Each structure stands twice: as C-alpha cells, then as structure tokens.
Amino acid sequence: MIRYEMEAADVSAIRFGVSPLSELGLALRALYEPEWFPLQRPWVQRIAGVRSLLDEEMLLALVNDRRWVADFVNPRPSSPLTSLEDELADLGRISRSHLHADLEKVHGSVPRVFHGRHGVVVARLQRALATAWDLCFAPHWVRMHAVMQADIAYRGRIAARAGIGAVLNGLSDAVRYDGRHLDVRLWNPAVRHRPVLGDGLTLVPSIFTARVSTPIDDDLPPTVMYPARGQGAMWSTAVGPDAAAVTDLLGRTRAVLLTELGEPASSTDLALRLGVSTSAVNQHLRVMARAGLLNRARYGRAVLYYRSAAGDALCAQGSRA
The missing domain is CATH 1.10.10.10 (Winged helix-like DNA-binding domain superfamily/Winged helix DNA-binding domain)
Incomplete structure (x- = not known):
C-alpha cells in the first residue's frame, strides 16, 4: 500500500489527466497476462491479427509477472489533452541511467533487449510503442478517449455536489481517503509513505486498470491510475445485421x-x-x-x-x- 499524505493545499490542487502513452503501457499487461483483464479480452481478441507485426520482444520486456510496468512508459500526463507524439518525444530524451533504473525496479536487472548503444535502444523502443499505437490503439482511441473524458466529467459533477473526498473514495474499492491520507492498496502489502508536499496529485482514468496503479518509484509525482467507468460496455457490439x-x-x-x-x-x-x-x-x-x-x-x-x-x-x- 502507498499512503499519500496531503495538506489542504495538496487537496485543492488535485487534477485529472489522460496519458496516451500511459494507457498504452498499462495495456501491455493485458497482452502479457490477458487472464487478469477479462473486461479487456475483446480488445486482445481484436488485435490478434496484428500481433505478429509488433515488436513484442521489446514491448513485453516492459512488464513483469507481477504486472508492474516500467515507469518511463507511465508518465504523469500534463493535461487531458496530452498527445502521444509529445510523450514519445519526451521518452526519446531519457538518459541511459534513468532507463536502466526503471527497468531494474521492474525486473531486478536490465533485460537483454535493452542492452547495446543507448540511442539505438531508445529509437527501437519508440518505434515499438508507435507501431503498437498505430495498429492496436489508433483504431479504438476515439472511443477509449470518450470513455475516459466521460469519467472525468462524472467525477467533476460529484466534486461539485459532494466534494473531493467523495471523488477520491469513489475511485476504487482499493482507495480510501480520510481527510488527510489517501491510501492506495496495491498488491504489495508493505506500507510506503509519500508526502505530496506540493508536487500535486493527478488522477488518471484508464481502460486497462482493473484496480488501481501508481508509479513504482515513490520519488515520482503522485499519480493514481484508476478504472474508468464504462470499461465493460466499451467493447460491446450491436446485434448483427441481416x-x-x-x-x-x-x-x-x-x-x-x-x-x-x-x-x-x-x-x-x-x-x-x-x-x-x-x-x-x-x-x-x-x-x-x-x-x-x-x-x-x-x-x-x-x-x-x-x-x-x-x-x-x-x-x-x-x-x-
């Protein structure tokens, strides 16, 4: 569990954001272990025909068997309008030490696919993510984004009517807010404390989160990725025509x-x-x-x-x- 400790100013600065790259990074878990993401199974089935075109050696090396994803593909979004192109450009400037440190937090070591000249490795990573986006996400992104924006609007109405505490306590059964602490229950039972200290807390709705997710590195800005409302209905289809x-x-x-x-x-x-x-x-x-x-x-x-x-x-x- 991670406990975000918030002062009044931190609570008033809570905001929402949508990150295309983070959503893509979280979706890799559904490729790695689809049985853990039953609501996303229709998406996995729909992209089955293009998986042979993906650089899965690179992509799946970003995930481990605990369903942790390297932090550099889960950036905190700067706004609800963050673009994938901007996020990939930022990723292209990652240092070798930063890349390796995030991978070591996930795997304990750096996977072989990330060995070699840093510039070549990062370029391959960018291509792999861009191709995965084009083939697996772009055809569905308008609908995905609409679901996430609708969730943000819904939470905004709750905040206006019942206050931000009701919003935080309604994110997931794994989230509890007591007026000062935001407790996010993760798979690791150990309690980690992270004072917000003016860094801001960002709430990120996701189609590919079943419970909640946070950055692995507690030094990163506080971020809670939570399940967007309407995940299950998103992939439903109408009755077939005559x-x-x-x-x-x-x-x-x-x-x-x-x-x-x-x-x-x-x-x-x-x-x-x-x-x-x-x-x-x-x-x-x-x-x-x-x-x-x-x-x-x-x-x-x-x-x-x-x-x-x-x-x-x-x-x-x-x-x-």
Missing part, C-alpha cells in the same frame, strides 16, 4: 475483401491475391474504411488494412448465413 442486407450493401467484391482482411494486408497484396488492379482495390478499401468497416495503419512504407469491430460483426453474420 445477412441478405449486408450482401446487397457491400456487393461481391467488397464482401470478398472484408473476408480477406481478417489479417492485415496492403492493397498491393490484396490486388495480387484477387487478380484485380491495385487502384480498384484502393478505391474499395477507402470507401470501406470511411464506412467504419476497416481499420488502417501505416507500417513502414505500406498502409495495412484490417477489419474493424463493425467489419468483424458483418463478416461473422455473412458466414453464419
């Missing part, structure tokens, strides 16, 4: 493309596979992406397309028919 209507809507060519895109592919790959021109395939793919049936992400010089949740639902309905 199969005959789907066929009439898509036509044969687009229906075939939708079937083929259970795995990521480029327009060139699809054109060769189906024996049609790349320009014709591109036209269909762009229309289907605009309609929300496909996700797309840049991978190197190619643009890869793959089915979205809506595309999966349509494809499944067609298969049953």
Whole structure:
C-alpha cells in the first residue's frame, strides 16, 4: 500500500489527466497476462491479427509477472489533452541511467533487449510503442478517449455536489481517503509513505486498470491510475445485421475483401491475391474504411488494412448465413 499524505493545499490542487502513452503501457499487461483483464479480452481478441507485426520482444520486456510496468512508459500526463507524439518525444530524451533504473525496479536487472548503444535502444523502443499505437490503439482511441473524458466529467459533477473526498473514495474499492491520507492498496502489502508536499496529485482514468496503479518509484509525482467507468460496455457490439442486407450493401467484391482482411494486408497484396488492379482495390478499401468497416495503419512504407469491430460483426453474420 502507498499512503499519500496531503495538506489542504495538496487537496485543492488535485487534477485529472489522460496519458496516451500511459494507457498504452498499462495495456501491455493485458497482452502479457490477458487472464487478469477479462473486461479487456475483446480488445486482445481484436488485435490478434496484428500481433505478429509488433515488436513484442521489446514491448513485453516492459512488464513483469507481477504486472508492474516500467515507469518511463507511465508518465504523469500534463493535461487531458496530452498527445502521444509529445510523450514519445519526451521518452526519446531519457538518459541511459534513468532507463536502466526503471527497468531494474521492474525486473531486478536490465533485460537483454535493452542492452547495446543507448540511442539505438531508445529509437527501437519508440518505434515499438508507435507501431503498437498505430495498429492496436489508433483504431479504438476515439472511443477509449470518450470513455475516459466521460469519467472525468462524472467525477467533476460529484466534486461539485459532494466534494473531493467523495471523488477520491469513489475511485476504487482499493482507495480510501480520510481527510488527510489517501491510501492506495496495491498488491504489495508493505506500507510506503509519500508526502505530496506540493508536487500535486493527478488522477488518471484508464481502460486497462482493473484496480488501481501508481508509479513504482515513490520519488515520482503522485499519480493514481484508476478504472474508468464504462470499461465493460466499451467493447460491446450491436446485434448483427441481416445477412441478405449486408450482401446487397457491400456487393461481391467488397464482401470478398472484408473476408480477406481478417489479417492485415496492403492493397498491393490484396490486388495480387484477387487478380484485380491495385487502384480498384484502393478505391474499395477507402470507401470501406470511411464506412467504419476497416481499420488502417501505416507500417513502414505500406498502409495495412484490417477489419474493424463493425467489419468483424458483418463478416461473422455473412458466414453464419
């Protein structure tokens, strides 16, 4: 457990933030041990087709079997509008000693994948995180962000009506506030004391936190990552449409493309596979992406397309028919 000790000024300075990089870092735990994150299983299933494109050697080395994640991929957000690009740029300036110290707190040593020239290692880390974002997060981020912003608005209404104490005590069953101390119960039962001392306390809603999380390093600014309301409903899908209507809507060519895109592919790959021109395939793919049936992400010089949740639902309905 960590006990944040707060003066009146610390309580009045509590704020909310959203960190894309932190959310991505927390999501790595669902890749590492999905059984611990049942509400996020639909997301794990949806990205199964792109996992072979991820640098999982690098990404999964950021997590340990206690589901601790290296602090440098859980930065405290500066505002609810923090961008991934800015956070990755900041990560690019991390020192070798800082990188290694955070990894040693997680693993007890520095994993082999982080050995080598510091600049090369950090560049690989940035690429690995950016690719994971493009393939696994970007297609869902608008919806994720909306859930987190809705949570912040909800907590703001509680603060206005019942005070910040009600907000803090309502974050999670693992959080308790007594007017001076904010106790955050973690998996480690040992009690750590961390006076806030004007450093500010930031509350960060997350789709990928089942209980609560805090920085491993107590010297970092106080931050509590808590489960956003609506996690379970986020991945729900509507009842599948009528199969005959789907066929009439898509036509044969687009229906075939939708079937083929259970795995990521480029327009060139699809054109060769189906024996049609790349320009014709591109036209269909762009229309289907605009309609929300496909996700797309840049991978190197190619643009890869793959089915979205809506595309999966349509494809499944067609298969049953």
